Amino acid sequence: MREITIEPVTRIEGHLGIHASIDTDNRIVKDAHAAGAMFRGFELILQGREPSEAVMITQRACGVCPVPHATASVMAIDQTYGISPPPMGVAIRNLVHGAEQLYDAEVGVVNLEGPDYSEHAVKIFNPDWWDEAEQTRAERADIHGFKTIAEIMSALNPMEGELYLRSLLVQKAGHNMAAIFGAKHPHVHSFVPGGVAKIDLSPSDIEFYLTLLMHHVAFTKELVTASDDLLDFVLAQGYEKVGERPVNFASGGAFDDPEGYSAVYDEMTEWGRKRMVSPGIMLDGELVTTDLVELNVGVKEYTGSGWYSDDWEADVETDPAGNRISKEHPWNKRTQPKPANYGRWDDAYTWVTSPRWWNWRGDGRDHVIEAGPLARMWITAKAGIAPGSTGNSLKFELPEALIPGFKYSDKMEFEWKIPRMPNAIERIRARAYYHAYAASCMLEMVMKALDLLKAGKADVWNEYTRPKEGIGYGVTEAMRGMVSHWCVMKKGLIHNYQYQAPTTWNASGKDANGKPGPYEEAIIDSPITETGESEEWKGIDIVRVVRSFDPCLGCAIHVHMGDRTREHELLPFALPLK
């Protein structure tokens, strides 16, 4: 038995430590703890502000995936204010959101997770794979251009590999696309309640966007095929069980129908199902619901193993549709931070809370839920709502694109098939395929935006007057999974604001029933393939599992406190600048 603490886990967003107990004789992980190590207190900073400010502030939880926060937040505020945006406003929000997903997917697969499977890593940690990789021909070499698996591994070498550097170059186009309609990225400034702040919208803006989108379309053909070849090879090295956990998933769905979206809570059920990425909950492999109202009511957030004391306030009893809301629902959540010693693994050990999904229409139990591209691809493929969804796969195609510097220009058909079980490798594969799917969704959205312009529906914002009281919920998908925001407004100001990032679900610690969160669940019982003496193990298999979730700890950690005093602390050397 060996105890290992990995602090910090790098190549993720934020501060995360992993503590694991490894049975060295049987090369298997027996127990694991995920510890979020940084705290800022966002919801406290939000209290007493105007609800619209939440859109700008909550984005800053995460510089990697700010737009989903902006999207979920602006939806929550749309509902709180009771103002629906015009169709073009929704289309533009979708375009900015999609642009971010494109950059984020390739950075995740190639620059953050890729180095774990690079020549550099494999030669150190799994040298027995290398000879075989050199002998194994890459099946899809005609598309991505790498003759053997070893060549793909070399292309992933950090700071020098071909794929690594090209991905860094191509991802810039995602930020450019987001900046066209979002002003800047990270942290877009154009999302406002009732629509977007964009002046002089013209077809040429959309054309700029489309031009850059085609670079992603060209790159994704290489990305998906190279990932498929590499990941199939790694799976064949006995990697099926690494990072395996049950099929308990959530997806908030993404990319709204511009004409369908409204700020009315009850109508969420209907427009949620019109999303290009389907919303839903899966428990033990069964799709339980695709209803966003049902999804919202079932959310509970427990203190779990977090450094917080419980202090809930039953403020909201029912949702606007009349369903009873639990006292652990984020609309009611009140939590006080209670910092304590680091590394007490049988006590509180993390800054991340423990959200669980309560199957309120079904068995009435709380479930540990995983969010991420695997979850949303799985739910979209299973639900049969999206046009390419077959019940066990998701089919779509990308058009021809001849662009210098890219290796494959022909039209290409994609089919992402539901795997046997979720594991580390399938999470990465789903991320690569999602890159292609997001590109196909954005191609469709560009056409919808042009149609709206042609039909004279160029308005991007609807005027509103701020009401005094209101309640709102917004949900969408970040690259790493479901993002939800909740707002309760009283006297025109934020009374309670809560958000849950995907990593809040995924990195959650053990709950009161001792049930581990998804990272922990995936690491426990995961085999160790690392070579060398067990005393020298660096935990490559463990970090591969954790990185397969694409952690984003900045988002995950947040808090709300009851009492607040608002005083502006001047910096000691403040000058009368203004």
Added chain:
Amino acid sequence: MSEELNLIWLEGQDCAGCTISIKQASNPTLIDVITGAIPGLEGLKLAYHPTLMFEWGEDASKVLVDAMDGKYDPFGLILEGAIPDEKKAGPGAYCVIGEYDGELLKLNDVIDALSKRCAAAVAIGTCASYGGIPHGSPNPTGAKGLLEYLGKDWRGGLGFPLICIPGCPPRPDNIINLVGHGVLAIRGVAPPPVLDDWHRPVYLYGATAHEHCPICGYYSEGIAPHKFGETGCLGALGCKGIMTHCNASATWMDGYGGCTHIGAPCFGCADPYFPDPPTSPFFAKAPATPFIVDTLKGMIGHMKMGLGRLSRRKI
């Protein structure tokens, strides 16, 4: 070939947004820098960067411990994110960045040690510079920026003061320009950047977002609608460009975006007070003083230009 120079990039109470920003820089690109393609900037080694580095766990923490022991000299220290007041956390910690040999590495302790050894230091983003979002009222963790943490009189090993690059995040090219400029200054190739009272490089932050604003002609004409999406100055919609020293209003990168350029008001994210008043409430109009000053300057300026029309041609 210049002498090797290490960069140690720490992330405190951050969101990695500044890292994401520098990844989109164009002049030069991050790739130009890491591959050493630019004369004068070659030999740079990103010794520590939690979001990009290959190593993890003790191997990563060892870089910091070794840097404290001088094994990475000379190095430039870069901070992204704010620094919490760990005294407020009692027995716990608000920002742990590593563990080595059973000892926790808290951000504060690492900064204390490395700021004594580094050749120069740069704070990237509003959080690292002045506290930013974590410092927002009521400042739950007692967060500070590096300027307040080290003090205005702090000097690095080469005698340069701290350089701040505010913005949430700063423009990609601002960061890479300044890091490049800093490296050239450390190597004695270029003079160090001239800084203002808030330690911002004047050549990037001397002018306000309003002065850089591509649609400020509407301001002069008095066209300021109260509706988003309507063409005109954004002053009535809460734009803080008139008081915020920033160059992101014209373009974000490569001519795309730019806050007021596309019609999104400036929310003052590069301002030392962000996200507190006077930058917030974000949709409330900016304070009167800068408008009055600007109006007077404008009147005097227009008169001067009009009278200047009468002067004789000199060249």
